[in-house]
Amino acid sequence: MELNRRNFIKFLVGGVAGIHVTPLPWKLTDDSAIWTQNWPWVPVPPEGAFATESTVCTLCPGGCGIEVRKVDERTVKIEGRTDYPVNPGGPCPVGMGGLQLLCNEDIRFTRPMKRVGPRGSGDFKDITWDEAMEALRGRLAGLREQGRPEALVAIDGSPRGSTQALLLERLLMSMGSSNYTRIPSAEDTFWMAGILMQGNEGPMAFDLENADFILSFGSGLLEGWGAPGRVLNAWGMWRGEQKGKTRIVQVDSRASNTASKADRWVAVKPGTEAALALGLAHVLVTKNLYDRAFVRDHAFGFEPWESSDGKRRAGFKALLLEKYAPSKVSRMTGVPAAEIERLATDFARARAPLALCGKGKGDLNGSLYETMAVLALNALVGGINRRGGVLVHDKLPLDPFAAVEADAIASAGLRKGRLDGAGSATFPFAQSLVNRLPELVLKSRSTPVDTVLVLAANPLYTLPGSGAYRRMFEKVPFIVSFSPYRDETAMMADLILPDHVFLEKLQDVVWPSGLQYPLVGLSRPVIEPLYRTRHAGDVLIGLAKGLGEGVADNFPWENFEEALKERFKGIAEGAPGLTSFDGSTPPWETMASGGDIRADYESLDDLWEKMQSGGLWFRPAHAYGVRNGLFKTPTGRFEFFSTQIELALEEQSQHGGTDEVLARMGVSARGDEACMPHFEEASSGGDPAHYPLILVPYEMINLASGWIPSPPFLFKTIFDNQLLKQDSFVELNPETAAKLNLRQGQRVMVESPAGRIQARVSLFEGAAPGAAYLPLGLGHTAYDEFLKDKGANPNEIIEPARDPLSGLPAWWNTRVRLRRI
Known part of the structure; x- marks a missing residue:
């Protein structure tokens, strides 16, 4: 053809x-x-019997209730619980993806190990648990024999007040070391502000669900703030059944998810939230919109007064009138004066207004003076211990264990005090300052630290100035990691004693962050440990017993479960609570009704048995409106003027002037102003002429930014303008980018006085001019191919600056410049 x-x-x-x-x-x-479908390498899940088990998630301090679906003994899915009051519904994305952190051998340690290669190489050798325990026991026993127990330091990321945290601190005290340090968070700042202004050591409790006006100063309500499951449920209620009844105003320098979905976004210059809060307070005072009865009957330091030495004190009201008029605050914050007045008026006229603080997820500690300013704003509208406000609680009645009985060696070590200076004249209100360790170790000729125990923490990744921590760990003779994960800090360790991961481990969840009622969750194991790991609490108890009578006598328990159960004696004998929740009446409605709570248990054994099934004890009751006898400050009132700050300054001024003492604390204010909420301008080691932009790290709900890694599936939820292949994106306002002659997608080097990282440019109208925004949770140098070398970690270039007065890290003070590459 x-x-x-x-x-x-x-x-x-x-x-x-x-x-x-x-x-x-x-x-x-x-x-x-x-x-x-039949290739030999395609996994085919075996068939089996379906079952579900309830427990509590411990991947963040939120403590959401979860239900784990199993096929025989294999976990296949994580869902939310409807019978748990914190989050009657689904968990957050990290919690939903948690199974990937359980079964992934590429990111987990499966057995004890010791380092055989250069430090940081990740070259380890398998050893037995007996060998591992003896290696650490011998090291600690040697410190006591040498009379150097204080050379033992712990870095702990366990939740505040948890039994695991108490056991680690107890081990150090029994050894003779005061050097127990914690990874800081917003809870530490809340605690300090509560002590200084209210005199209460209980947690800061926000009655979100009963508020009708939420004024959030940077709190990422949709980014994972507080207990994420609880806040997301509250948001759904505000936008569902209560739509139009609760207004949400987000004060933020960036158009975050929360800002974008709020009723109003108030864009401020980065780091000026305290100034805005005080500007709003000024308007409340000048327009007589504040709660005069509360201020008159229950507050101190607002109006002028004469102190016992005959000195005339101006008070907080005078400070507001002098320095925080809307016109002045507008110049500080960039918010128009008219908007400041309108926002203050709206806030004051709401039935139950509530101001929140704690930036992002609340995993990072904030500014102490900023937190005090927001708390003062709540007080001015009478929102302290009022329905829909900030509730004042005592500590949970969990038994704190008997006091440590220190032998002669321990007593000598404890007398040498803390290495980090927490509680000293310079940092009188700090309990722990882990951020000071690198400075102190690196400047010494021979390190004062011999052994570091790292538990539930990854300071090489999560703390600012991570390069300094790396240099510190290179200098410390012996490092022990209890991490179940192959994280950056564990790679520097000499000895790995891998803990169980959540779902394998018994843990207590003590009062989830921001919750308005007392609650203790019990996270129970739903499967047997997959590998040769061991509960860190059991390791600490076993280690103490191996160190002999001086230490062992302070650890009478056979295992962690026995120690945990003992703590519940206080709950069994204290105020009545409940061990089950049927979901019919939300706890905030029960609280508002003022109904009596009758315990549904009769003894400690009965309470413990019921907690094994429900994993819960809570008390949905509160005495709203009670203020008499509520505040435990020296004046017995809510203090706009903190007498405890004044006392600390007076005590230290005997060794130098008050101005010198304040300078050592990093406080720029002088006189009475230092004892009251005020705005402290951010200070940076970077010259604005050479580093023109302020660096603002931000958090996302779909990425873990703490010590626990992100489940790899979550990387599929990240947009291409946040992470593209191996590159993070630095967000810039188009106006800022134009001045720097930068375009969308262009590669740049982000440089600060502390270091440099690489990123691409993302033009974003929602970014404040003059600022550079980078996401936290990327830039790992450890783990597996799905996590390692994905993006950049802003902590590498954040300067290790200190927050004034608290001494904790300052996360939002670093200045940077961008250089095209």
């Missing part, structure tokens, strides 16, 4: 028709489906 155009077309038409007629394509498709 001649091949011409006509015949060629006939051939094609016939071929197409033949393909549709013949069964060959359909047979090939069928065979392909069969072959691809």
